[in-house]
Amino acid sequence: MLDLVGRSCLITGGSKGIGLAIATRFSQAGATCTLVSRHEESLRNAVSSLAKCGQRDHSFLVGDVGDRAFWEQAVKANPGIDILVNSAGQSQTSLLLRTPVDEIDDLVRVNLLGTIYGSKFYFKEMARARRGCIINISSILAVTGGGGSSVYAASKAGLHGFVKSMAKEASRFNVRINNILPGYVETEMTAALRSSTRADALLQTPLGRFGTAVEVADAAYYLATSGYVTGTDLVIDGGYASR
Numbered sequence: 303m304l305d306l307v308g309r310s311c312l313i314t315g316g317s318k319g320i321g322l323a324i325a326t327r328f329s330q331a332g333a334t335c336t337l338v339s340r341h342e343e344s345l346r347n348a349v350s351s352l353a354k355c356g357q358r359d360h361s362f363l364v365g366d367v368g369d370r371a372f373w374e375q376a377v378k379a380n381p382g383i384d385i386l387v388n389s390a391g392q393s394q395t396s397l398l399l400r401t402p403v404d405e406i407d408d409l410v411r412v413n414l415l416g417t418i419y420g421s422k423f424y425f426k427e428m429a430r431a432r433r434g435c436i437i438n439i440s441s442i443l444a445v446t447g448g449g450g451s452s453v454y455a456a457s458k459a460g461l462h463g464f465v466k467s468m469a470k471e472a473s474r475f476n477v478r479i480n481n482i483l484p485g486y487v488e489t490e491m492t493a494a495l496r497s498s499t500r501a502d503a504l505l506q507t508p509l510g511r512f513g514t515a516v517e518v519a520d521a522a523y524y525l526a527t528s529g530y531v532t533g534t535d536l537v538i539d540g541g542y543a544s545r
């Protein structure tokens with residue numbers, strides 16, 4: 303189904319993992335995508351891979367989503383975005399006592415502030431156009447918490463209140479905003495897990511496997527195309543939170 307034909311999407315973290323899977327899904331549905339990450343070479347490779355699966359007119363922006371100057375420039379360089387996906391994120395694998403203060407700052411700056419900045423700058427445009435959709439990739443750890451993830455969980459939990467509030471502010475402009483809360487998903491982020499942590503996560507996932515980035519991308523496609531869903535946390539976790 304080509305129901306995103308004519309739609310422009312900006313996808314942070316679009317060079318790999320969940321962000322690239324979402325870009326691929328949206329491109330297959332006819333959308334044009336702009337991918338964002340900090341490394342040009344991986345963005346070039348990602349844009350080449352997108353060109354093989356649908357729309358060909360994709361592009362990229364190099365930048366750090368936690369830097370608000372990046373967003374000020376992005377909205378000027380790439381106006382007219384219909385769908386913003388905030389997928390760029392960084393993980394934490396250390397107890398709070400062992401987490402350097404600089405890393406705490408980075409987790410909050412990238413995962414929480416980066417999403418808020420992107421939403422603020424593009425919401426202004428969307429409100430003017432009287433249409434738009436914002437999708438944030440949060441995490442099931444925002445709800446369950448997890449040892450070694452206190453700051454990461456806090457940064458993602460902040461998105462819950464953000465989306466609930468923004469849905470109220472944005473609805474009258476025909477703009478929708480939602481979070482996806484994935485459980486453990488096979489990407490480079492989880493490839494870095496210690497084998498004991500991975501085994502424990504699998505044990506705690508009733509479906510007995512990690513999710514795939516494509517399964518998260520299907521959820522993003524649902525949110526992008528369902529006109530009556532806003533202010534929601536959509537859980538895609540293999541039952542992790544139900545244990």
Ligand SMILES: NC(=O)c1ccc[n+]([C@@H]2O[C@H](COP(=O)([O-])OP(=O)(O)OC[C@H]3O[C@@H](n4cnc5c(N)ncnc54)[C@H](OP(=O)(O)O)[C@@H]3O)[C@@H](O)[C@H]2O)c1
Nearest residue numbers: 315317319320339340341366367390391441486487489491
């Ligand atoms: N994988 C999971 O199990 C899982 C579960 C729940 C939630 N999530 C969330 O899903 C999102 C995507 O995760 P993933 O598994 O796809 O991770 P990934 O494979 O490590 O990809 C992360 C992406 O974010 C980009 N990125 C990181 N920091 C950035 C920054 N400061 N500015 C711009 N881009 C940045 C990376 O590119 P560069 O490094 O080149 O900048 C990359 O494109 C994250 O928000 C993560 O917290 C993942």
